[in-house]
Amino acid sequence: MSNVRNAYVQELKNKDTKALxxxxxxxxxxxxxxxxxxxxxxxxxxxRITTVRKNIARIQTFITEKSKAAE
Structure with missing residues (x-):
């Protein structure tokens, strides 16, 4: 399960803001x-509800990081 999550997080890191x-x-x-x-x-x-909620939080975190890095 942890490998799946890590792969998902790695996939999110490689996406640009529009894709996120x-x-x-x-x-x-x-x-x-x-x-x-x-x-x-x-x-x-x-x-699955909990998993999706956590994924939403992860996505929002990466969007925030990318927007702050762009400033």
């Missing part, structure tokens, strides 16, 4: 869909 913004939008849409599934009792893996 697109990834953020996609992650937020996924989180919305997961919450909707949970509300309608269709969600099997509730841990």
């Amino acid at each position: 913004q697109e990834e953020l939008v996609a992650a937020k849409k996924e989180l919305f869909n997961l919450r909707f599934q949970k509300a309608t009792n269709q969600l099997d893996n509730t841990a």
